[in-house]
Amino acid sequence: MLVLGAVGGACGGSKPMAKAPAPEPIVAVPAPVVTDRGQQGGITAGPGGGSELSGSAKDAYDRGFTAWVTGDLKTARDAFSDAASKAPNAAAPRYSLGCVLERMGDMQGAQDAYRAAYSVNPKYDVAIGAYALLLARAGHGADAEQFLAGKRTQNPDSVRLTSYLAEVKSIEGDSPGCQLLAQQALAKQPDFKDAMVVIARDYYRGHRWDLARYALQAVLDGADDGSIPPRDKGNPEALLLRALIERDSGQRKQAIADFGQAIAKRPDLFEAYINLGEMKLEAGNATEAQPPLEKAVRYAPNVPVAHLDLGDCYRLLGRPGDAKKEFDSALGMDSTLAGAHYNLGLLYLFSSSVPGVSGPDDQLAKAIKEFETYKSMRGAKTPKGQGDDVDELLSTAKRKQNELQIKKQAAATAAAAPPPASASPAGSAATAGSAGAHAAPGSAAPAGSAGAHAAPGSAAPAGSAGAHAAPSSSAPAAPASSKGVVVRQLPK
Numbered sequence: 452m453l454v455l456g457a458v459g460g461a462c463g464g465s466k467p468m469a470k471a472p473a474p475e476p477i478v479a480v481p482a483p484v485v486t487d488r489g490q491q492g493g494i495t496a497g498p499g500g501g502s503e504l505s506g507s508a509k510d511a512y513d514r515g516f517t518a519w520v521t522g523d524l525k526t527a528r529d530a531f532s533d534a535a536s537k538a539p540n541a542a543a544p545r546y547s548l549g550c551v552l553e554r555m556g557d558m559q560g561a562q563d564a565y566r567a568a569y570s571v572n573p574k575y576d577v578a579i580g581a582y583a584l585l586l587a588r589a590g591h592g593a594d595a596e597q598f599l600a601g602k603r604t605q606n607p608d609s610v611r612l613t614s615y616l617a618e619v620k621s622i623e624g625d626s627p628g629c630q631l632l633a634q635q636a637l638a639k640q641p642d643f644k645d646a647m648v649v650i651a652r653d654y655y656r657g658h659r660w661d662l663a664r665y666a667l668q669a670v671l672d673g674a675d676d677g678s679i680p681p682r683d684k685g686n687p688e689a690l691l692l693r694a695l696i697e698r699d700s701g702q703r704k705q706a707i708a709d710f711g712q713a714i715a716k717r718p719d720l721f722e723a724y725i726n727l728g729e730m731k732l733e734a735g736n737a738t739e740a741q742p743p744l745e746k747a748v749r750y751a752p753n754v755p756v757a758h759l760d761l762g763d764c765y766r767l768l769g770r771p772g773d774a775k776k777e778f779d780s781a782l783g784m785d786s787t788l789a790g791a792h793y794n795l796g797l798l799y800l801f802s803s804s805v806p807g808v809s810g811p812d813d814q815l816a817k818a819i820k821e822f823e824t825y826k827s828m829r830g831a832k833t834p835k836g837q838g839d840d841v842d843e844l845l846s847t848a849k850r851k852q853n854e855l856q857i858k859k860q861a862a863a864t865a866a867a868a869p870p871p872a873s874a875s876p877a878g879s880a881a882t883a884g885s886a887g888a889h890a891a892p893g894s895a896a897p898a899g900s901a902g903a904h905a906a907p908g909s910a911a912p913a914g915s916a917g918a919h920a921a922p923s924s925s926a927p928a929a930p931a932s933s934k935g936v937v938v939r940q941l942p943k
Contacts, residue, residue, distance in 0.1 A: 504544070508537035512544050519551065520718055522749035527551045535567075542572035549581060556753030556784075561585060574606060580615035584622075592623040610636040614646045621653040629653045644670050644682040648689055660696050667693050687716035691723055698726060706730070721751035728760055737767035748777075755785040763794050771802040789828035793841065796821035800848050815852040819845060 504512050515530030528551045534544035549564030562585055568578035579602050586595040599616045606612060617632035630653060636646040651666035670689040673681040683689070694709035707730060710723040724747035731740035744764050747757040762777030775798060782791045799805055799818035808814040822845045829841075 503541040504534065504538050506537075508534050508541065508544070511537060512547070515544070515547060515551075519547075522719065522746065524551055524555050524750075524752065528555065540571050542568040542575040542578060545571065546575065546578040546581065549578070553581075553585065554751060554753065558585065558589065576606075576609055576611040576615075579612065580618075583615055583619060587619045587622045592619055595619045596623075608639070610640045610643050610646065613639075614643070614649050617646070617649050618652075621649065621656060626653055626657055642682055644686060644689075647682065648686070648692070651689070651692055655692060655696065660700065663692070663696060667696075685712065685716050687713045687720055690716070691720060694723070694726065698730065703730065719750050721747045721754065721757065724750070725754075725757055725760060728764065732760070732764060732767070737764050740764045741768065753784060755781040755788055755791075758784070759788060759791055759794065762791075766794065766798050766802070769802075771798055771804065772806045774798055775805060775807070787828070789825050792821045792825040792828065796825060796841075796844060796848075800844060800851075811855055812852070815848055815855065818848045819852070822848065 511530050511534035515527045515534060518524070518526035518530060528548065531544045531548040531551060535541070535548060538544060545564050545568035549561040549568065552558075552564055553561035562582060565578045565582040565585065569575045569582065572578075579599070583595040583599045586592075586598065596616065596619055599612060599619065603609065603612050603616065613632055613636040617629045617636065620626075620632060621629035630650060633646045633650045633653075636643055640646075647666055647670050651663045651670075654660070654663035654666060667689050669679070670682045670686050671684055671693065673679045690709045690713040694706045694713060697703075697706035697709060707727065710727050713720050713723045714727075724743040728740040728744035728747060731737070731743070740760075741764050744757065744761040747754070748761050751757050758777045758781040762774045762781065765771075765774035765777060775795070778791050778795050778798070781788055796818050799808070799814050799821060802814075805814060805817075808817060822841050826841055826845075
């Protein structure tokens, strides 16, 4: 499943144009959050507003932003790159280019773009934060802390940089340090909603859901008695985080509503699409799961869980070729994704045919191999849920394999038997229809005779007991699994 919002901020610029539109809020990249399902999510930054731009540079930037919102990442990348080349001193297009590259999986390119953004504008905090969070998500938390400490020395009054450092602390598992820094940011700016979201996300990471809800209430609802209004009623990152808590708590209806509201505010929020798709799969409705999961892959082509969920959806819809392609993509991005092997096992076991297999024998052998790989990766102890029926599935696959071998052996024996003897002269056959008549050696048994004995090598009567049927080519689909994921926002 996915996770949640990021620390956000407004786009700025070193040389804003007089007639330029106000910058849009942006979100930098938070680190993955592990949910109860063992899934990770972490939101990706969105491009910042182009308040520094004018003329052809702004036109290019606007094209990029429109493409980003619709999930056309290649067009967005090219347009933001074009805008950056036409505005060499503007930070926004470089930051936005970094957001797109990160979403596409080009982490080095994203790092370079973020660095270029804060180099041309040293006070472009969102690029500084995105760079630091990218380091932290890659396991370089100490480097991220050192980097942010240096930037805070240059700009000690920035509550945004303080919030980014709080997020890094949370990523590293230092919840007390995270909470202290976030509270310091709020002491300087009490209505700074991004620090509140950082606090809530940190509580969520620690499974302290009641405290996370309380922090989110300040952002989305305000005080119960109405004395304090909500800081940002439609904050998409807060809505996403609340929806994740609701899903984990079994509040399905509320979760679906909040995921929907989050998407309405940020169409690129792929974590919400993934969760909605998973919930549809859990309800047995693969047809309704398909649109949100396809959008998730479009907005986040480099997120393995998005491909895994979409593959499971295609499997249930009877599209084995498309399903296998998505499972292979997921494993290509993350070879430790045990669930992909489980789903591949289901695909091979229950599909009538799968591209790339040489026949039923090969398909069953692949199913057994995938289930055994899943078992070895899963470990001896695992919580109840997806994959806890793997032993039963393995037994089914091996039984089908055995039945197929018996059928092949029977066919081979029949083919090796001598041909039937020639028929006896006319009149020698027993009277047709006589009960219990004995056929002459090599002669055909009377049609319809009761208890007739077939001659050696003759075929068994159709429908006779003891015939081995070929293994069933299809079976009821196993329950869909639920996985998850997370995202970042663009400035307009």
